Amino acid sequence: MLVFGWPALRCGPRLIGVHHDPAVDAGGEEPSDRVLVRLARLGDRSAFDAIVERHGPGMYRFALRMVGGHDADAAEVVQEAFVSAWKNLETFEARSTLRTWLFSLTSRRAVDLQRRRRPTPVDDEFLALVAPPAQRDPLQDVLDRELVAALQVALTQLPDQQRAVWLLREVEDMSYDEIATTLAITPDSVRGQLHRGRQNLAERMAPWR
């Protein structure tokens, strides 16, 4: 950091190297996430609008699957996540990307809402006892909509964290490290949860084969 205190001048280490983080650069003419955060912190609401437009669809898709496919609940989760983001922009640190930070806000609110609606947590052992696979042969009338509905049912039966890990990896295409940052768990835990999530979902989707 180069500080112009008048008349003294001080030079800090950040000027030595040129900071360039491609992970947060959107490329092209679009401002990077880092620029949008900077502008939003300065009170520029249009920058925050751009953040909402850029990351909102993914957050909504994630929230929708986290709360059992209920539109109204997903809308509530995403709205509260963005309100929290606006209020806490000052606390956002560049250690995480804007995307992982926003998804972490979404995840926490989705889990909170699920706990309010479903006070009994589901764990792996309990999971084995519920939701037996469908008995009918689905091959005759399988449609995307039914397939997604079946996956939603299967997802709902997963423990919250397992469901979040699976969605962030398989649908949102996040890396293990990004998921770990988003959910405040270790990358090893991400691997374990993902492995169990894939197994559980594969079992439950097997009748659709």
Next chain:
Amino acid sequence: MAVDESSDPLARATEALRSEDDGAWTELSRTILERVRTLVVPAESVVSFNDEGETERGARGSTIRVSTRVLVPALRHDLETPSRATDAIEVVVTDDRCVAVKIDLVGVYGADLQAEGDEVRRAVSEVLRSALGPDPDFDADRDIRVSFVDVVTQDPHRQ
């Protein structure tokens, strides 16, 4: 999307999930933006000075105050150029007075940051004088701190 019945059902369902349209998102985004616009940005009010450097005006000693919510965008507007972007602006208020302004900037690699810093200091001083009048205790040389917190290789307004 047509379903490939020969593939793994979980993979098919996952693919269907990924390619789902945004559905209710467009309408929801409007609601979110409206809600955020109703949120008040924290701010402080800063007392202004008349040409004689006094805060009380007229026989009844009225005062005029300017919100930092007004000062910050005004400062940003006058500080930004193609070769520098504002990273943060802090208006320090003590006892209703603006006692310091801290400006963090992102510059372009290779630019003369010393000259940029001088220019920014002058611009801040002019904005404050225009918005708040002449505060006799405010010393621009002492109370305006300009810091380049980053330098980038391309457009600082995009990077």
